[in-house]
Amino acid sequence: MRLWPRAARLRHPWAAALLLLAGSALLGLFTGGVHLSLPDLWSGAGPGGQTARLIASLRAPRVALAAVVGAALSLSGAAMQALLKNPLADPFLLGTSGGAAAGAALAALAGLSPLLSPGAAFLGAVASSLAVAALARRGGRLDLQRLLLAGLIANAFFSAVLLAVFSVASSAAARAMLFWMMGSLADASLGRVAALVPYAAAGAAVLAFHAARLNLLAVGEENAAALGVDTEGSKRTVFLAASMLTGAAVSFAGIIGFVGLLVPHAVRAAAGNDQRRLLPLSAVSGAALLVAADALARSAFAPAELPIGAVTAAVGAPLFAWMLLREP
Amino acid sequence: MSPDPGATPLLEARGLSAGYGRTEALRGLDAEVKAGEIVGILGENGSGKSTLLKVVARILAPTSGEIRLDGVPLASLPRRTTARRIAYVPQSVDLVFPIRALDLVLQGRAPHARGFSADSAEDRERALAAMRACDVEDLAERDASALSGGETRRVFLARAIAQEAEIWLLDEPTAGLDPRHRLEFLAVLRRSHRERRGTVLLVTHEVDLAAELADRVLLLRRGRAIAAGPSATSLTPENLRRTFGVEFGVRDSRFFQVEGLSDRQSLDT
Numbered sequence A: 001m002r003l004w005p006r007a008a009r010l011r012h013p014w015a016a017a018l019l020l021l022a023g024s025a026l027l028g029l030f031t032g033g034v035h036l037s038l039p040d041l042w043s044g045a046g047p048g049g050q051t052a053r054l055i056a057s058l059r060a061p062r063v064a065l066a067a068v069v070g071a072a073l074s075l076s077g078a079a080m081q082a083l084l085k086n087p088l089a090d091p092f093l094l095g096t097s098g099g100a101a102a103g104a105a106l107a108a109l110a111g112l113s114p115l116l117s118p119g120a121a122f123l124g125a126v127a128s129s130l131a132v133a134a135l136a137r138r139g140g141r142l143d144l145q146r147l148l149l150a151g152l153i154a155n156a157f158f159s160a161v162l163l164a165v166f167s168v169a170s171s172a173a174a175r176a177m178l179f180w181m182m183g184s185l186a187d188a189s190l191g192r193v194a195a196l197v198p199y200a201a202a203g204a205a206v207l208a209f210h211a212a213r214l215n216l217l218a219v220g221e222e223n224a225a226a227l228g229v230d231t232e233g234s235k236r237t238v239f240l241a242a243s244m245l246t247g248a249a250v251s252f253a254g255i256i257g258f259v260g261l262l263v264p265h266a267v268r269a270a271a272g273n274d275q276r277r278l279l280p281l282s283a284v285s286g287a288a289l290l291v292a293a294d295a296l297a298r299s300a301f302a303p304a305e306l307p308i309g310a311v312t313a314a315v316g317a318p319l320f321a322w323m324l325l326r327e328p
Numbered sequence B: 001m002s003p004d005p006g007a008t009p010l011l012e013a014r015g016l017s018a019g020y021g022r023t024e025a026l027r028g029l030d031a032e033v034k035a036g037e038i039v040g041i042l043g044e045n046g047s048g049k050s051t052l053l054k055v056v057a058r059i060l061a062p063t064s065g066e067i068r069l070d071g072v073p074l075a076s077l078p079r080r081t082t083a084r085r086i087a088y089v090p091q092s093v094d095l096v097f098p099i100r101a102l103d104l105v106l107q108g109r110a111p112h113a114r115g116f117s118a119d120s121a122e123d124r125e126r127a128l129a130a131m132r133a134c135d136v137e138d139l140a141e142r143d144a145s146a147l148s149g150g151e152t153r154r155v156f157l158a159r160a161i162a163q164e165a166e167i168w169l170l171d172e173p174t175a176g177l178d179p180r181h182r183l184e185f186l187a188v189l190r191r192s193h194r195e196r197r198g199t200v201l202l203v204t205h206e207v208d209l210a211a212e213l214a215d216r217v218l219l220l221r222r223g224r225a226i227a228a229g230p231s232a233t234s235l236t237p238e239n240l241r242r243t244f245g246v247e248f249g250v251r252d253s254r255f256f257q258v259e260g261l262s263d264r265q266s267l268d269t
Helices: A013-030 A038-043 A046-084 A096-109 A114-136 A144-168 A171-181 A190-209 A211-219 A221-226 A231-253 A259-271 A275-299 A308-326 B049-056 B079-085 B101-112 B121-133 B149-162 B179-196 B207-213 B237-244
Strands: B011-020 B023-033 B038-043 B064-069 B086-089 B167-171 B199-204 B216-221 B224-230 B246-251 B254-261
Touching (some): A046 A190, A046 A211, A046 A231, A046 A259, A096 A114, A096 A144, A114 A144, A190 A211, A190 A231, A211 A231, A211 A275, A221 A231, A259 A275, B011 B049, B023 B064, B023 B216, B038 B049, B038 B207, B038 B237, B049 B086, B079 B086, B086 B149, B121 B149, B121 B179, B149 B167, B179 B207, B199 B207, B224 B237
Parallel strands (some): B038 B199, B086 B167, B167 B199
Antiparallel strands (some): B011 B064, B246 B254
């Protein structure tokens, strides 16, 4: 199975990724319900300038949250793909997001404060990961085929939980939950960004430490074992780190699909599959993609706001289909 | 079995059992290999040959018994340490992601690498030199999944050289190769072994190949050793009959198979 376009190797992938991030950050600051002009923002003088600064300071946390969430989702997807030796793998496929959503839905049903819902989502994500890992375990080993099947089972189960919660929740609560499940960065604040960053940084650090081992695992488990990798330990650590990244992202921004699947694919096509480059490049590109997608979500039908999960799916699904079709 | 009982063998299997799930492929195997030998491992399908290589490569953990390297149990050594000394050359790999042949060879440097750094210039040099030694240097930039079977095996042999391992484990290196690719592979193998004087464990179904290439042979049946010793004395029609369940003859020092199967019952008693 080959799902990446060939021949598109970039000479300077780092420059391209950083330019994309800078461009999308500017887009994120300037677009939205109210349009800003650069001279106003730059001078900061007069009522126009003050308004501009105020709006930018409101948008900045949102841009930052989108960047961290996008980076976390992309890192998680890239690591899962190498670990499972499957270009279609992504933490959403493995039930992590379903667990997170179910956790949040149950918390809402129990009447817990909405402030607690990110915490409940994170717990749900971790619980789902552990359950999937336990299901995938066979004879003391983490079986990769079973891992994918276990993810499928978990997703089926969690969607049943969600449907059940929906049908008994009040209509106001159900609407709020729906918006959260479709993904949203509307609650962004610097405090939330600061709360997310430690999780994202810890997960990223663990994956960076495992990048070279993931290169060997991406060729095959036997390959990695014969070259001195403790495959069981590495698989477990990478799986938990990737789950933590997804759980954290979902709990702060809801379910946002396609980022973890699409970004590593695009980066792989542009810069190859060496995880030591693929992981950091995916983080930067994922940040850029989600910041741009959020700008689009805010401005496409302003003042109404699209759920960002709908935007990433609307952009991601055709792109993914195009990648599929390009391969002979 | 060993003519010099005082010397510690480089590799030894003691009461080695291993398998997959409930299927036992090796059942209490005892065997030893001395440094610098080419050992041919022969046996019918399911006799435990490939399993033995996987246990030595630490891909598979034994269910009981152990492998010793220089008299030290393999399991007590760090994995990276043994990976610097033992290289596994698979028949093929199922590549899902694109990877250049050079990068595949560079993976042989992984047990020597430190930290997260990219491959050093020295690693690259070693990898390219190893590819040169195996006549695959011109394939360095090619996508490894697009290589032929013979090219792939030579690339993996180059990786074993880049790994600087003194023990090579070759799993049916000539299986499925056409005559030309087979000869090319064997020429490269002979040459690189002559230059490096390493120890080779070679799993094969080809009796003549073992007779020609191996200093010693290990004949396996149902996870146990049927015979072990110098190829010249151990590869007898009788031993081969007990190994493969087929009657063998010898003509002009080549083995040939006699029509008809041996009585299996008599073999398993």
